[in-house]
Amino acid sequence: MTAQDIFDDTQLGLCISCGFCLPTCPTYQLTGDEGSSPRGRIALMRAIASGTVAIDDPTAIEQSEHCLGCRACEPVCPAGVQYGQLLEQWRDAGWKHKPAKLRALMAAVRHEAPIRAAALASNHARKNTGAGDDYLMLGCFERILFPAVSRTAAAGFPNLTVDPDQGCCGALHAHNGSLETGEEMARQLADRLPGTIVTTSGGCAAHLASVIGRDRVMEFSEYTAQRLASRDFASIQRNGRTARIAIQDSCHLRNGLGVADEIRTLVRQVGTLVELDTAGDCCGAAGSYSLLRPDDALRVLEPKLAEIATSDVDIVVVVNPGCYRHLRTHLARDQGSIEVTHIAELLAEASASPSSG
Numbered sequence: 391m392t393a394q395d396i397f398d399d400t401q402l403g404l405c406i407s408c409g410f411c412l413p414t415c416p417t418y419q420l421t422g423d424e425g426s427s428p429r430g431r432i433a434l435m436r437a438i439a440s441g442t443v444a445i446d447d448p449t450a451i452e453q454s455e456h457c458l459g460c461r462a463c464e465p466v467c468p469a470g471v472q473y474g475q476l477l478e479q480w481r482d483a484g485w486k487h488k489p490a491k492l493r494a495l496m497a498a499v500r501h502e503a504p505i506r507a508a509a510l511a512s513n514h515a516r517k518n519t520g521a522g523d524d525y526l527m528l529g530c531f532e533r534i535l536f537p538a539v540s541r542t543a544a545a546g547f548p549n550l551t552v553d554p555d556q557g558c559c560g561a562l563h564a565h566n567g568s569l570e571t572g573e574e575m576a577r578q579l580a581d582r583l584p585g586t587i588v589t590t591s592g593g594c595a596a597h598l599a600s601v602i603g604r605d606r607v608m609e610f611s612e613y614t615a616q617r618l619a620s621r622d623f624a625s626i627q628r629n630g631r632t633a634r635i636a637i638q639d640s641c642h643l644r645n646g647l648g649v650a651d652e653i654r655t656l657v658r659q660v661g662t663l664v665e666l667d668t669a670g671d672c673c674g675a676a677g678s679y680s681l682l683r684p685d686d687a688l689r690v691l692e693p694k695l696a697e698i699a700t701s702d703v704d705i706v707v708v709v710n711p712g713c714y715r716h717l718r719t720h721l722a723r724d725q726g727s728i729e730v731t732h733i734a735e736l737l738a739e740a741s742a743s744p745s746s747g
């Protein structure tokens with residue numbers, strides 16, 4: 391592959407260097423450095439494509455790693471630059487020597503058997519033959535770390551078919567420099583789950599949709615919101631009142647697929663929505679980012695933690711396993727009385743609660 395072949399020329403050519411994306415970029419907000427902004431990174435990509443900068447130039451590697459891949463730069467871009475695609479192409483060409491931690495993670499979820507073995511003791515959703523063509527995706531790490539998510543999702547929608555032998559969608563690979571493998575894994579999963587794939591992970595939804603088509607994929611909050619009439623929710627109580635519930639959007643779900651209203655509709659059904667100014671900002675989890683760059687991930691999270699601390703919140707609800715792990719870890723440490731939960735678990739509690747009238 392030559393330097394000219396790394397990037398989609400059309401995408402790279404779209405950027406008009408207007409800078410509208412700069413204020414939305416978390417890494418630019420942290421550093422104030424143009425090089426850490428979307429515009430600066432696109433300038434670097436162009437220099438790589440023209441051969442002026444080598445793909446393994448240390449600054450180029452650092453900037454491709456420092457980027458969260460949150461895609462907050464996309465919805466504000468007047469030229470329609472699909473920055474997320476360019477980043478995946480950049481990492482695919484440049485990340486040849488991945489850290490051992492990342493290689494181990496990617497190897498662990500590459501095939502179905504190791505995921506199945508690791509999840510054996512986990513109480514995730516069990517095998518079910520549903521009534522239609524909708525399939526519940528179990529995720530790879532989610533089924534091990536947060537098994538109640540798929541369990542409650544399946545309990546809420548018995549029509550969903552659950553195949554416990556399914557593999558991983560490949561989002562981790564696609565976002566971390568193994569694009570071809572990530573796309574192949576998405577296609578394999580789509581063959582295994584041959585209808586509409588319902589996923590409880592916003593990041594997986596965006597990756598799957600980009601490979602197998604948007605019409606084959608539904609994220610759980612949009613699936614549930616479409617079927618609200620068939621669900622009867624009660625009000626969730628905390629601390630002697632209707633629970634005050636904040637939302638952490640999934641970056642790829644919000645910025646990549648434009649899905650953000652649905653979870654708000656659902657939260658209003660079961661509690662008092664507390665709309666944080668930072669709800670749509672990346673929490674710093676960003677797939678493998680919080681594992682590989684924990685200090686930067688925490689710096690990205692800090693403004694959100696500060697806002698939560700002053701918002702009289704009982705629960706923060708998430709739609710992505712990475713956000714779940716990152717927020718729970720740091721909220722438990724700093725603000726232990728505030729719960730973090732997935733929207734599927736929240737709705738399961740509201741379904742089980744006696745109606746408050």
Ligand code: SF4
Pocket residue numbers: 404405406407408409410411412428429432463466467468469470471
């Ligand atoms: S908003 Fe779009 S066109 Fe403007 S600098 Fe950013 S990426 Fe380029």
Ligand code: SF4
Pocket residue numbers: 414415416417418426427428431456457458459460461462463464473
């Ligand atoms: S993906 Fe996020 S961190 Fe990366 S350039 Fe865009 S806004 Fe900045």
